[in-house]
Each structure stands twice: as C-alpha cells, then as structure tokens.
Amino acid sequence: MTELPVQQVIYELSETLATQGRAVLSAPPGSGKTTLVPLELLNSPWLDGNGILLLEPRRLAARAAAARMASLLGEQIGERVGYSIRLERKVSRNTRIEVVTEGILTRRLQQDPELPGVGLVIFDEFHERNLHSDLSLALTLDTQQGLREDLRLLVMSATLDQHAVSRLLRDAAVIQAQGRQYPITHHYLDQALDKTKIAEQAVKAIIRAWQNEQGDLLVFLPGVGEIRSAQKLLEAQMKNQNQPVLISPLYGDLSKDDQDRAILPDPHKRRRIVLTTSIAETSLTIEGITVVVDGGWSRMPRFLPAIGLTRLETVPVSKAAADQRAGRAGRLGPGVCYRICSESAHNQSLSHHPAEILQTDLAPVALQLASWGIADPAQLQWLDPPPKGAFAQAVTLLQRLGAVDQQGMITRLGRRMAELPTHPRLAHMLIHAPGDQLQLVSDLVALITERDPLSIREDGSDLALRLTLLQQWREKSLSESRYRSACRHIDRISRDWLRRLRISGRTDSNGLLSAGELLALAFPDRIAQRSAHGRYRLVTGRAVRLAEDDPLAGEEYLVAVQLDAGLNEGRIRLAASIGLKALHGLPEITLEERSVVCWERKEERVRTSSETCLGALVLSREKLINPDPEAVRAAMIEGVRTMGIGALPWSKAVRQWQLRVNWLVARLDDPAWPDLSDRWLFENLESWLTPWLETIQSKQQLQRLDLQAILLARLSWDQQQTLKSMAPTHLTVPSGSKIPLRYSADEAPVLAVRLQELFGLNDTPKICQGRVPVMLHLLSPAHRPIQITDDLAGFWQRTYAEVKKELKGRYPKHYWPDNPLLAEATHKAKPRKSGGSG
Structure with missing residues (x-):
C-alpha cells in the first residue's frame, strides 16, 4: 500500500478513539486521510467486527473515495468497501467500509438510532459545513451520548477550526497530520x-x-x-x-x-x-x-x-x-x-x-428534529445552532403542511414525510398525490430537484413545457439532441421516485389533478395571483414577478415552484398555472370568508365586501349587505386620516371661525378651552368626528357635513358667548358699517376699512376686553391699502396730511377734510352735509 503522510498518526488516532471515543483529525489535502484512515482503522480491536461509515459531502466524492479504497485492497467496489448515494448502492454482506452522503446517515439514524453494525462514523471534509453534515453530526452525538457509548466518532478536515470542533465533541483530542502538498x-x-x-x-x-x-x-x-x-x-x-x-x-x-x-x-x-x-x-x-x-x-x-x-x-x-x-x-x-x-x-x-445552516431554508432540519422527538434545536449540540428566525419560519411551514402540531411535535403525516428523502414540501405532495398520477408527481419532483433542462431566459418558466419535453424524449420524438442528456437524467430520478411510491401501496383515486394542483399541495404559500402583466402577489402578500415575455405572464393564478428572492422583489423561475376553480376545490387549501370594511384609497371611499380569501389573495368579492356601522365609521376615519384634514368641508367662514377660536385660546390661558388646531383635530379624529359619520362613506359625502356646527359643538354655551364678545366677527366703525375682522393664528386681527369711514375716531379699536388693538388696513376709495397701523391717533397726527394730498389728487370728488377728527365719517364719496373744506 502506498505510503502516505497520514500513516504517521494512525496509531495515535486509533488509541485516541479506543480510549476517548471521539477525535478530530486535521490533515491537509493530499495527506491520504479520506482513503487511508478508514482502511488503517478497519482492523482495530475496539471495532469488535463492526463496520465504518465514511461520510462525504458530495456524491461524486463518495463514489471516488470508495473506488480508490477498493483499488488499494485489490477488490471490486461492493466487497469490503462499498458506497450508498442517491440512486446507487454497491454493498454486500462482506462490506465493512461504507461511504455515504450525510443525508443517508440522517435517514438511517431516524430508522434505527442505535446504528447496529456500525462501530465508527467518520465525517470527512467537515469544513464544507453543509446542512446535512451539521444535522447528522448533531444526531450522531445524541446517539453516542444516549444510546451507543461504544460508538466512535471522528471528524476530519483540512481547513476547519479544529478547536471549535473539539469543544463540540466534549474536548476531543485534536490530532495533526502533515500533508504531502507539492509546491x-x-x-x-x-x-x-x-x-x-x-x-x-x-x-x-x-x-x-x-x-x-x-x-x-x-x-x-x-x-x-x-x-x-x-x-x-x-x-x-x-x-x-x-x-x-x-x-x-x-x-x-x-x-x-x-x-x-x-x-x-x-x-x-x-x-x-x-x-x-x-x-x-x-x-x-x-x-x-x-x-x-x-x-x-x-x-x-x-x-x-x-x-x-x-x-x-x-x-x-x-x-x-x-x-x-x-x-x-x-x-x-x-x-x-x-x-x-x-x-x-x-x-x-x-x-x-x-456554514449552510446559517443561511438556508431549515424546513428539512426542522422536520428531521421533530421526527427525532425534538422541537427546540437547543436540546442538541451544534457547531452553529440553527438561527431562531429561520427555524421559526421552517416550523410555520411544517405546521401549514400538517407535519407538526402547534407545539412543534411531529404528526403521523409528518413522520411519513420525514421518511421520504426530499424537501418536506415535495414529500407532502408525494404523499397526497392520487394513486393513478404517480408518474406525473414523480416527474414533477424530478424536474424540480434536478437541473432545469431548458433555459428560463429563452423558454420561460412553465413546468408544463418541461413535462412535454420529457414525454417527447420518452417517445423518442425529441428532435434536439441538446436536451437528451438532461431528460435522461430526469427520467432516471423520476423512475426511482415511481418505484418508491409504488412500494408504498397506493390505491387509485377518483379525481385527477393538474400539475398546478399537485404543486399547490407542496407550495400552498407560493400560490400567486396576477396583479399586472408579469406581476404577481403571493399568498404571503409578497410581490413577485415573471419576465414580461414569459408565456405564463398572462395567467391569472400560478404556483411559483422556484423563486429567487431578488433584490427588491422575488423572481419566479419555475411555475405552473392553476385554475380558480381548483383553488376552491383542493382539500389541502384552506379558504377563508371575510367581511371586509376598509378605506379604498384609489376610489376615496369605504369599500364593504364579502371576500373569499387565500391568505393575502382575494379570490372573489361581493357587495357586503348590512356592514357593521362601527366598522364603516372606523374605515371612514382611516380615509380622512389617509387623505388629510384638508379633505373635510372647510369653507373660508369655517377657517375664520377656527382661527378666531385658536387666537382667543392662545390669549386666555384657560385649559377649559378645547384645542381646535389642525394638528389636534387630525390626531384625535376618532374622538370628535366619528359620531357625525353615520351616513358618510366617501370623500364626496364628507361635503354634506356642517363642519362649523360640528366644531362649534366642542364649545360650551359660555365659551360660545365669550367668543362672540372677546373675538367678534365684525366691528362697527363711525360710518355705521359693520366691517369683518380677519383673524390669523399669531397676529392681531386685521380690520380692512376705507379711511373715510373712520373720520371722527381718535383711537384704534380694541377687542378681547379692550386688551388687543386691531391691525388697521386703511384703504383708499378704490379699496387699495394706503397704510397699515395699530396706532390710529398717530396716523392722524403724523401721516394723514401727506396721505390727504395724494388721495385728493386721485379722488377729487371724495371728501378730504383738513381735520379728520372733527369730520363726519361716511361710506360714500361725501357725507350728506359736508362740514369741512374740500
């Protein structure tokens, strides 16, 4: 056998496993750890005739490792060394070393946690940290500590943090091997x-x-x-x-x-x-x-x-x-x-x-843990525990599929799903597929899990097109050779699923389901409703899209099988159409009847409807008879809040009244007076506006409201009288005219009056019990401002003479006395009997 660097530590490794039961081997590429370590440990006395499971993260590596070890022994694969990967198993009763992928170990542990006949489990290339390796290691540790203290465990890697793995394995010894890497x-x-x-x-x-x-x-x-x-x-x-x-x-x-x-x-x-x-x-x-x-x-x-x-x-x-x-x-x-x-x-x-466990869909992990009898991942030992948010999301999906109950414990259906070597979504579909549609459901699983034979960019996302392509290949009518290899591979996967499903002993069903209906069993949360051409909304409310030229872009409902989250919105990569009637008929799809009373922003009115809903999707909508009045008023309040306080029927008179109140309140310093500012009114719509909305359901109907009467009702009788006396709407001037006051929020009210109507008045008029002089806007006979002042006496003494000269030239027919304090006020060009010189 070829001398390899790892042989220098084989004795130490064997002794460590014999005494401690766990070890970490750090060995660089080319050291021989994958092929030599299992062979060297095979005859260790502590194995007691049991076999070795060597776990590889990839099928290709598993097959290659088994082939290399068999060749070193001078044997064929399947004798003392064999392998088990998806769709392939080459072992015999003489096999002592079996190379498997981690998913296969997980399923074996679920079938029999004691792993009979296995004395050593080796995790090779653990630094790759795929989802199955972390899960299978956690389950193997649980087995070793609870059921099989004699089971040895070895973790091997070239670039891993060995000390972190050592701590996970209860301070297992770390053994360093030299590499044989060329420069x-x-x-x-x-x-x-x-x-x-x-x-x-x-x-x-x-x-x-x-x-x-x-x-x-x-x-x-x-x-x-x-x-x-x-x-x-x-x-x-x-x-x-x-x-x-x-x-x-x-x-x-x-x-x-x-x-x-x-x-x-x-x-x-x-x-x-x-x-x-x-x-x-x-x-x-x-x-x-x-x-x-x-x-x-x-x-x-x-x-x-x-x-x-x-x-x-x-x-x-x-x-x-x-x-x-x-x-x-x-x-x-x-x-x-x-x-x-x-x-x-x-x-x-x-x-x-x-590590993959930190950034991937954890539904498969959650289902396997539930099958193991665990609802909380913290009950096991992990190098990196599953993130809580992603795990909670996974449990929610499993509950929706009926695989676990509200406490996270596995159901009978969930246990059947866990036995199938595929994602829980697809397992749910496989179990519920009618017995006479096993070929179709097998094809769907194969198409979803394997590489797409078509180009989404060129051919679109429709799964029906892939099913047709596969059938053409089976019928030998596929003209383009570029698809044949992919179709051959997909057919092989499909046939394996078909074999598994037939073994399960199905009975035929009376009803046939379309591809979209079958897929809805796997992806109930991925049913999507068209909102615009190429734009869809999922059951969850999430917006997703198709390419505008995709053949499915005009379909009303889709099942989005493969989705890329995208940067701003999800992108549908594979989908199947589904009819509205099917959504009403599928027993696995739970529809909800809702009475909806809400504000419709676009139409600016309250919408009342009876809706049939699937999550965030509204499948049908009818007019709601006798909606709840309180709900209507609440929706109308929401509408006003959406449109803004300006949507109420404000007139100039109402605005002036509001300004009068707010102006007076600012000067009285009396907490008994209400705040009627726009800000307070907007923030407290429910408390003052709701009682007046009994028959109001739209912005247009809002205009029926007598807003001044509504606001006036917020003042007591005494406050209303105080408002009239201290902040009057008009003042009577010497000419006898009643001139309106114009209020603003912070400044003195404005009295805009023609100069001639104030002859004989010595001082500026005052309001608010004589405390606040008004601001006079003195006007010409043509009602143009000539002076702004709150000091009328000063105007007569200092400015009138100059103003008189100018006005007399402009308006010679009007009355311009030399002494305005002794003159008679008039609202006409001249008083009836002029008493001064012109």
Missing part, C-alpha cells in the same frame, strides 16, 4: 472581479495558462450557467489550436459517465480543460491536473426568513476555499494557480464561507 506557484492577474463577466474573465485566464503552462487545467466557476458560457467561448477561441484539447464540464447533476470523463485522463491523450463548480474543491483527485484557474466566485444560497424565500448570491470565494482550489494543482506534483484578482484582494477576502 504551487501563484499568478495574480490583478483584475477587478466583475460579476457580469465571470465567464469572459475566466476564459482570458484559461488562454493565458494554456499557453504558458503544461498539463491539464482545472477551472473553478460558480455555477452551471457560467460553465456553459465558458465552454462555448473556449470552443470558439481554441478551434485553431495546434494542440488537441478536450473541454469537459464537471458538476453534480452530470451522469456518472460524464463525470468520469472529466475525472479520468483522456484515452486519446488530449490535453484537458475541466470546467467545474465547487464540487472539485475537496475530496477529489483529478488525474493529470497541474494547473488551476480560479474564477474567484462562489454561489451560495441565502435564506431570508422575513419573506420565506432563498436568494442565490454569487459572492467572492473565501480564502479557505481559494486555498483548497489551488491545492488541486499540487496533488500529484508541482503546480500552478492563476487567480483573476490581485494578491491584496485575495488576502482581504473572508477567511471562510458561512
């Missing part, structure tokens, strides 16, 4: 990472590395979309290369043959460019790779519990992940790594990506 030369291309040009920037770096280096290239890109774009660009640019090249994509949804084509050397000896996602960061040695091109990006899901949606975010790669990527070039010999960014940008990047 790597780094080249920084000093480009600013551009999210809109990920493929283009990567291809430039690939061409440079291809020309300057020898060996095969491994290129890291954030997702399948960028891999396809880069492959297309490369194929165009490398047509005229003298050196033959094989461009191979590598990601999880590829078939085993396609994955092997990328992992193994080309039988035709062509130099390879392998375009991969983060799947190749760890636990995978791709033969022939000596050059890594790091595109600088990772794609991470981020769950937003406030809206219940997940946003896929393309983020700069963390320093730990970038180092893992570079390490792929130094597995078999000296290597080279090209990074698009600058060295300083790399050094300033995040040290690690956040």
